[in-house]
Amino acid sequence: MKKIVFIAVALIIGVALAVTVSKVGEVKTVTVGEIGNNPQIFTETITLAGVMAGFSQYDKAVIGVMDPKEAVCKSGCEKVYIPVKYPAQPPKVGDEIRATGKFTKYQSGYMFIATKLKVVKHHNLGS
Incomplete structure (x- = not known):
């Protein structure tokens, strides 16, 4: 009986460890809309999704x-x-991108450095 309990505990610890290790180095993806006018709250490396x-x-x-x-928005x-x-090499106008990097503060505001x-x-961005 003790052997079964020991194996079960070891298995649970192994699974928990595997889940934790798989998340290490994972970068959060955030859209421009989620950042809005508050880039200062994103201090870690992120992946920015936008057009x-x-x-x-x-x-x-x-x-x-x-x-x-916003790329598909028609009014409001x-x-x-x-x-x-x-x-x-920069993307083309209308390209939906995933850029990984960090926000940097300048005198004039924040810039995302990818x-x-x-x-x-x-996306076809028509006027």
């Missing part, structure tokens, strides 16, 4: 990203944009 809406006229490595829901749209800096960016689909 590329345009380039900065001052720095082509900086793009404006809006919420995926909030259109919050988050500046994302990604020094490699270390990885992946295009997941494309």
Whole structure:
């Protein structure tokens, strides 16, 4: 009987350990709408989900990203944009992206600095 209890406890501990280890290094995915005008509350590395809406006229490595829901919005749209800096090849306007990185505070506000960016689909952004 003691052997069965010992095996059951070891199995439970093993499963709990496996679940915990599988979550290590996992990065939370957040949309532009969830961040809104409060990027300061996101201090850890996250994956930002959004749609590329345009380039900065001052720095082509900086793009404006809006919420995926806003990309299909026809009226009453909030259109919050988050500046994302990604020094490699930028996505195209209308590309839905997943960018992994962190927010950095500047004098003029916060900017999301992406270390990885992946295009997941494309939206036709008509005017």
